[in-house]
Amino acid sequence: MTVITETHLRAEMLKGTLSNPYFISHQHRLTPAARDFLRDRGIKIEVMGSNSIQNIVQTKEWRIPVGVSNRHVHLSPHDVEVLFGKGYELTPYRPLSQPGQFAAEETVTLVGPKGILSRVRVLGPARELTQVEISRTDGFTLGIHPPVRLSGSIEGTPGITLVGKVGSITISQGVIVAKNHVHMSPDDAKEFKVKDGDRLMVQAISDRPVVFPEVVVRVNERFTLDFHIDTDEANAANLRTGDFVKVIGKNGELFRARA
Structure with missing residues (x-):
């Protein structure tokens, strides 16, 4: 479980990566001070469920939680x-x-x-x-x-x-x-408009915004949405389990910038 502190949120704010609403997964825990920090700035907390990305789609940016595999x-x-x-x-x-x-x-x-x-x-x-x-x-x-x-x-x-x-x-x-890959349920795949075997282009949401250009999509009804990388990749992108990457393209093509 990743503990999110007020210090972490302040660092995100300085980097310009503090979103509103602020998305967390089931692997995150906010400290009381962190919750007060968000509340005082009018930032809503949205918890992403294991089988749905509805809240993320509403922000016009697809994000996927990270799972670092040792x-x-x-x-x-x-x-x-x-x-x-x-x-x-x-x-x-x-x-x-x-x-x-x-x-x-x-x-x-x-x-x-x-x-x-x-x-x-x-x-x-x-x-x-x-x-x-x-x-x-x-x-x-x-x-x-x-x-x-x-x-x-x-x-x-x-x-x-x-x-x-x-x-x-x-x-x-x-x-x-292990090649990096994304686990998705059929519902997730429908939301992301992908099928089993497609390749996503994702970018780390961190102070090292590394791009992973060939992330294999694996779809199964037993799967929960998760982007799996190994420790070398996580260290290179400064990512931890519970962090997020954003989807920036599919099958070798970048998405067009949204207005």
Whole structure:
């Protein structure tokens, strides 16, 4: 959860990025002083629901909440048992932004040709195939150089060794740098006028307004609106989970400036 303080709001005001209404998501919490700051300036607070962007559309600017994804592992049921014990099931630690997904209490150690990464979080529930998602910086530490891929596209990717509480496995492929993407419900896709597989151009709403020109749209009735980036991308754009990006184009074309 991101805590928004009066100091943060004053900084936004100085940068000219303080909107009215002021949009927050379910991952934000305003301090009492921050609420007073907005109220005293006549700025209305609008909470964006998980399946609707109506309030944002009314401002004639499409915004999407950010979800920063740290290094993590998805495990098959078989590999869960190898790493943690026969009949073992992952233990939910905290829910993720997408319904039914969770960060598990379990962690593993990744062992590469040149180094290791300890306490890498496992995400649940278990999936059909084991997949490891790291940043480019993590790859330098481990001594591997995985390609940028969408989740599930692991053909021809490097492998790695995973060490758990009771065992270890070495996968021959499955390590990727996750391509940035947007999760949308069908209703969200209708509002944004996009379909599964389209590419959005989005810009960070921060003091580093980095543009991400090829953000893949993934549409599913189980999805909640969320823009997923890794830690390298988040640091470059000075974004945190709960921040927003604005949509500035689609499928390689910038939107025309609104009057």
